[in-house]
Amino acid sequence: MTRAFQGSLLDFADEPGPRELDSVRRTHLSDGAWLDLRPNWIAGADALFERLLEIVPWRAESRHMYDRVVDVPRLLSFYDEDATLPDPLLDEALNALNAHYEEELGEPFRTAGLCLYRDGHDSVAWHGDKIGRGSTEDTMVAIISIGTPRALLLRPSSGGHALRYDLGHGDLIVMGGSCQRTWQHAIPKSTRVTAPRISIQYRPRGVR
Numbered sequence: 503m504t505r506a507f508q509g510s511l512l513d514f515a516d517e518p519g520p521r522e523l524d525s526v527r528r529t530h531l532s533d534g535a536w537l538d539l540r541p542n543w544i545a546g547a548d549a550l551f552e553r554l555l556e557i558v559p560w561r562a563e564s565r566h567m568y569d570r571v572v573d574v575p576r577l578l579s580f581y582d583e584d585a586t587l588p589d590p591l592l593d594e595a596l597n598a599l600n601a602h603y604e605e606e607l608g609e610p611f612r613t614a615g616l617c618l619y620r621d622g623h624d625s626v627a628w629h630g631d632k633i634g635r636g637s638t639e640d641t642m643v644a645i646i647s648i649g650t651p652r653a654l655l656l657r658p659s660s661g662g663h664a665l666r667y668d669l670g671h672g673d674l675i676v677m678g679g680s681c682q683r684t685w686q687h688a689i690p691k692s693t694r695v696t697a698p699r700i701s702i703q704y705r706p707r708g709v710r
């Protein structure tokens with residue numbers, strides 16, 4: 503499929519699992535949107551990446567974007583709230599996110615969407631996660647990025663400059679407040695990226 507992701511030499515330093523969330527840094531965007539960033543959240547991300555690449559039933563899919571159904575150039579696997587997650591570390595991360603965010607969110611994260619970007623040809627176009635309640639209500643989407651670093655771009659839906667966040671191996675980013683309806687995000691194609699990335703997105707019930 504693709505050239506292997508070159509893991510980190512320091513990856514064996516800690517017990518595998520999510521690290522603390524005390525050091526999360528929040529950035530307030532316009533219109534009531536915000537972003538939390540916690541670089542290097544996941545210990546044992548190399549091994550997790552290899553396991554997910556292997557175990558997850560990756561599928562090509564289409565999704566509604568704007569008013570059309572478009573092919574999404576990446577592979578997906580969606581775990582609904584009753585599904586068993588493909589790796590216990592993903593349950594640990596979900597529990598840690600809920601311990602930290604549930605009170606503010608008013609409900610738990612329940613679903614996990616996994617995406618595999620095989621290389622820089624894979625991407626996701628500008629969108630908000632607005633299938634469901636994200637189109638009308640404040641919510642949160644928490645994303646763990648593992649494997650090859652990729653840029654996540656964000657721009658206000660009403661127009662304006664894009665912000666760029668380079669998501670590295672094991673990083674956590676949480677989009678919150680009105681972010682899904684007042685801002686858009688994208689993972690752009692990149693000619694420089696030749697190895698895969700996996701993203702794990704946790705969302706509450708009814709947000710897609």
Ligand SMILES: O=C(O)CCC(=O)C(=O)O
Pocket residue numbers: 615617626631645647654687689701703710
């Ligand atoms: O790959 C990512 O980090 C973003 C994925 C995304 O925005 C989505 O699937 O809705």
Ligand SMILES: [Fe+2]
Pocket residue numbers: 629630631687
């Ligand atoms: Fe999204």
